[in-house]
Amino acid sequence: MTADPLTVLIVDDDFRVASVHHGFVEKVPGFVVVGEAHTATEALEMAERLHPDLVLMDIYLPDGDGLDVTRALLDSARAPIVFVISAATDVEAVRTAIQLGVVHYLVKPFGFAALAERLGAVRAARAQIADWPSDASQQHIDHLFDLLRPARSDHDAADVEHLAPTLQLVYKSIGNQKPGLSASEIAALVGISRATAQRYLAQLENLGAVSLELRYGQTGRPEHRYSLRHR
Incomplete structure (x- = not known):
């Protein structure tokens, strides 16, 4: 039986960038975009209404900080998985993202392959959790965390x-x-x-x-x- 696709909310202040990321996500099997938000207010409202499985979160939003939005989402009863998608590379932003529990941090601009491998890792982890054994061992847990760290696909x-x-x-x-x-x-x-x-x-x-x-x-x-x- 095929699992339901993971729903994705894209948050980016730039309509063009959001559209590009929308296209990237929908090229990956098992994912469907359910909305695009361009402000912090829209992101919070749409997340509450749509309950996405995954949020691609920009940091620089016109009416707030994407990391503050991330904090609110991850503190909610139906917390999504969050990827930060940002041009920010300062240590404070990266440290805050890690502390909040962000699963991946992608620096803009990036290509399709970079996002696809991380989406694939989330999809694999989701399948692993769905088949989680009642007598799970440390090996099962290690494997789950390893799934979220996909091997690099660089070629020479x-x-x-x-x-x-x-x-x-x-x-x-x-x-x-x-x-x-x-x-x-x-x-x-x-x-x-x-x-x-x-x-x-x-x-x-x-x-x-x-x-x-x-x-x-x-x-x-x-x-x-x-x-x-x-x-």
Whole structure:
């Protein structure tokens, strides 16, 4: 019997970023987004009404601190799992997140693979809890905690050498250029269509071989820039 999907509430003050994260989550089997909140007030109201299993929580909100919202959510009767999704890397924010019981802390911007592996870990832990034995041992508990620390999926160039030739060309065309290349630029370098380049880049990102960064201009949709991910 297939388990019900985990419901997800996305909290981010930037509508564009929330939309990108929404798309990321719904690409992962077993998860469904039930709402997007853009303020602390909205986050608290929607969490109380929707009872999400998981909240992706930004810290910088226009009317409050996402960590204060996290504290309120985790103190509630139906506390969700919380991932912090933020550009904040100061020690106070990280320490507070750990003390509150945040399960993962992802620094923006990040690619699909980084979020997908953590969502997969939560899904696996949920399945483990559903089958929890009445005589659980320390080994069972250790395994559960290990599930929430997914192995890194970074690949180096040697791994990519075993892949299809065109995939290798796309990977090698990126090189070490900063701040990465767009799908159109990579397509021109390799001599393929932009759509084909985008498809290969999605494969490389899912493998953990490249990372995706969203770069915002003054208007319009964010630009996707791809860089090699090194060990």
